[in-house]
Amino acid sequence: MKPTNSLERVLAVLEVFSEERLEWTPEDLMRELGYSRPTLYRYLKILKDAGFLMSTRYSGVTLGPKVVEMDYLTRRSDPLVLHGVPYLKELTAAYSCTAMVLRWYGNKILCVASESSTKNPISSYPRGRPMPLGRGAIARSIMALLPRPRLVPLIERNLADLRSVGLGDTAADVLKSLKKVRKAGFAVAYGEVTPGAVGIAAPVFDDRHYPNASVCVTIAGTLVTGAQIDEIGAEVRRVALQISANQATVRQKSDA
Structure with a gap:
């Protein structure tokens, strides 16, 4: 436009x-x-x-x-950063991984905070580098919780990428795949964004319970089994829900 x-x-x-x-x-x-x-x-x-x-x-x-000045101010004011970093430290203390909070806007996802407990962090997208909406666990964790009228146009716009990672050949197929993510409460992707890395992500909600961000752990695929991925997924989901609750509490206090 x-x-x-x-x-x-x-x-x-x-x-x-x-x-x-x-x-x-x-x-x-x-x-x-x-x-x-x-x-x-x-x-x-x-x-x-x-x-x-x-x-x-x-x-x-x-x-x-x-631009640099505004980035500094964003770090001091963004509730996702303020509420998210302590939980990212929890995740990196428990696992040898990179943990991130990422905000969704438009057709992009942007890392706003990250922590790492590994010598060679496995992530291709540090703070400020936008990633596409059609690939990876982060995108799916957000898209799976969107209302259908908002979701279908996003699927159609990103169908080529979604098809390339095996989510289905049509929008209807992708919707079925995302329904499984919604039921699990977190998404898992293997090497879709960074080769050799497993991404495990869960949605963060605003005060209207609308998904606007995601918490993600990336970890070397050689370090985790299927059972451990499920364990990490549960922890990532817990952290995402806690950040969501903290954001809602802050909004309620500001409105009081």
Whole structure:
């Protein structure tokens, strides 16, 4: 969807930055976004003055220090981080693993906090690196608890990835697979996101009991048996439910 107002058009400049493209020249931005030169330069000035962009030595622009400042503030204010980290420490004390809290937004899942108790952490997605919604235990743990009207469009949008990991050839097949996840209370995936790693994830709910995040443990497949995976799954589910309850309690106190 193309931006329709000035604010959306300014934000669209930030949206083009990605892991694959960290720096842009004004000429490339004009081609990518379709903005006129005066319009683009006006937006670049606004974003540079606010610290969201900065110039590079080769007449390009990249993300600026305001992004770093806001990341620091997010760590201090995000309830998933504040309530989640102590529980991640519990999980990493019990198992040689990486434990994460991940937030879902749009068609992405983003790690917001992680802890590790292994020398060589098994995770391809540290804090801030978005992962796709169609692969891995984390995505399934969230999708399985979504209401059907919200879930079906997500399945259809990500069907190619979901099919590639064996969840089914059609949306109906995927719905059946996700029903099993919903019944178990946690999802398990083998090497779908990081080769050699088992992902075990359970959903976190907001105060309306809507899944908006996930707790996940990633552990080397050589370290766990099927019975141990079930044990870890139960612990991950317990932690996810506790974080959910803590978030709801904080919301109730703020509304009082």
